[in-house]
Amino acid sequence: MQRRISATGAVMICRQGISFGRTYAGRTVTVHVADSTITVELDGQARVIQRTTDTPVRNVKANKPYEVSAVV
Template structure:
């Protein structure tokens, strides 16, 4: 059984990875945390009050529910 919703932090390239599938959302959203609803045929991303539906191409189950936390200044080398 998969969780209904997961959170991901959008990379600097504007992408997230859900169920080992890379999803491009756009660089304008880089650094933001997005909530993604996971269903069998699709992913639904909620961005700035809008909704984006992405066709699911993998059947891999969800492994991580929470997004990565932003990097601290001390973590950057």
């Protein structure tokens, strides 16, 4: 699944907050959720994070990346 990093540089996955920093605000990350870990891919690098919650994924399409629309 994909998530967009917020303006404050954070992403919420399974009610667990993950911080990247404001320099990454607005970028899209790919997330893989397992039973005990969350793997986040950004700029070709993978970051493995230990899960602190056992909440299942409820929303697969949360915060879809913005699409540019035609402005007249």
